[in-house]
Amino acid sequence: MGSNGVLRIPIVDLSAFTNNDDPESCQAAAKALAEKVHINGSVGISGHGLASKVLEEAFAVTKKLFDLLYEDKMKAPHPDAMVPNRGYSDIGREKGAAKTALETDDEAKKDNRLLGRVNPYLQLTRLKESYEIGSEQNSVQYNIWLPEDVLPNFRQFTTKFFWELHKTASMILEALIMGLDLTEEEAATIRALHTGHDNQLRLLHYPSISAEMLKNETVGRLQAHTDWSNLTVNSLFTLLFQDSNSGLEFGDRETGDFASAMPKEGVLYMNIGDMLDRVYPSGLHRVVVSGKANGEETPARYSIPYFVTPTPDDVIAPSPSLVARQAKQIYEVVTFNSYSEQMFQRTNVFE
Numbered sequence: 001m002g003s004n005g006v007l008r009i010p011i012v013d014l015s016a017f018t019n020n021d022d023p024e025s026c027q028a029a030a031k032a033l034a035e036k037v038h039i040n041g042s043v044g045i046s047g048h049g050l051a052s053k054v055l056e057e058a059f060a061v062t063k064k065l066f067d068l069l070y071e072d073k074m075k076a077p078h079p080d081a082m083v084p085n086r087g088y089s090d091i092g093r094e095k096g097a098a099k100t101a102l103e104t105d106d107e108a109k110k111d112n113r114l115l116g117r118v119n120p121y122l123q124l125t126r127l128k129e130s131y132e133i134g135s136e137q138n139s140v141q142y143n144i145w146l147p148e149d150v151l152p153n154f155r156q157f158t159t160k161f162f163w164e165l166h167k168t169a170s171m172i173l174e175a176l177i178m179g180l181d182l183t184e185e186e187a188a189t190i191r192a193l194h195t196g197h198d199n200q201l202r203l204l205h206y207p208s209i210s211a212e213m214l215k216n217e218t219v220g221r222l223q224a225h226t227d228w229s230n231l232t233v234n235s236l237f238t239l240l241f242q243d244s245n246s247g248l249e250f251g252d253r254e255t256g257d258f259a260s261a262m263p264k265e266g267v268l269y270m271n272i273g274d275m276l277d278r279v280y281p282s283g284l285h286r287v288v289v290s291g292k293a294n295g296e297e298t299p300a301r302y303s304i305p306y307f308v309t310p311t312p313d314d315v316i317a318p319s320p321s322l323v324a325r326q327a328k329q330i331y332e333v334v335t336f337n338s339y340s341e342q343m344f345q346r347t348n349v350f351e
């Protein structure tokens with residue numbers, strides 16, 4: 001149940017795609033996904049095909065990583081620059097997540113009631129540390145690794161995991177494409193933008209927060225945002241995995257309330273990012289501190305977002321069949337890079 005005790009996040013079963021079922025079953029699943037995603041840009045997905053053993057191992061590896069001594073984690077430091085967005089970020093490093101599309105002067109994005117509920121200037125002390133990983137073949141966003149002896153097999157496991165997530169993401173993309181009723185040519189154009197080499201895997205640790213610290217009003221986890229950019233993350237959509245400690249919440253565009261994305265066996269959560277906001281609404285989400293309401297210690301939380309991102313320089317244009325259905329073209333033609341640049345400017349993320 002959500003903060004208001006009522007809302008629920010819809011869950012869609014995509015096993016028809018995972019099992020390569022008959023076209024009718026896939027159509028039905030794609031239709032259900034499109035319908036649910038259109039509401040708030042956020043859904044749970046079951047039947048996603050990722051083995052629970054792999055996910056368990058991913059969380060075990062993530063915990064091992066953040067359990068390392070600070071000096072060891074700092075052997076793979078995130079550079080003090082936007083690119084590459086890779087390596088280890090110490091607690092409190094990331095500023096970007098505080099700024100979202102909802103804070104821009106982009107009128108098209110301000111048309112929902114959630115805006116009134118988000119205080120963009122609230123300065124939270126964001127208690128989290130992260131580690132960013134990408135494709136080994138991306139020479140711009142190149143990986144930054146710990147020395148092998150600091151955490152043996154970390155590089156091997158996470159790169160393999162990265163491509164397994166890409167497989168799942170590609171299956172979800174197929175379902176989203178099918179839900180849009182695009183022509184085969186348009187679908188091929190979208191597929192070509194998603195090679196996986198620009199995706200990003202983030203390992204996250206939110207340390208426990210003591211009752212004493214909770215007395216500090218500004219202690220928090222992750223403010224409400226859409227995934228346009230947590231320092232260069234501008235996703236088409238994001239897959240979210242979390243441990244059993246809840247905290248993730250999705251916004252409801254109609255009411256302005258937030259609903260808890262309860263951890264459920266076999267369910268991943270997906271939120272639409274701002275790149276796809278041009279077709280489906282982007283999902284506003286946040287991570288709350290569970291102890292805030294009662295002043296009790298909040299346990300540590302681990303989560304693993306996977307950001308699905310198009311190739312940076314290719315043209316992203318409205319699909320002609322969608323324009324025809326709307327009888328007008330609403331969005332301009334962009335590249336992923338030009339759009340990100342625009343968003344950085346609009347939200348003054350550098351200030």
Ligand SMILES: O=C(O)CCC(=O)C(=O)O
Nearest residue numbers: 204230242248287303305
């Ligand atoms: O920790 C989570 O569950 C959400 C993380 C997130 O939204 C992000 O990193 O953009």
Ligand SMILES: [Fe+2]
Nearest residue numbers: 225226227285
């Ligand atoms: Fe996010």
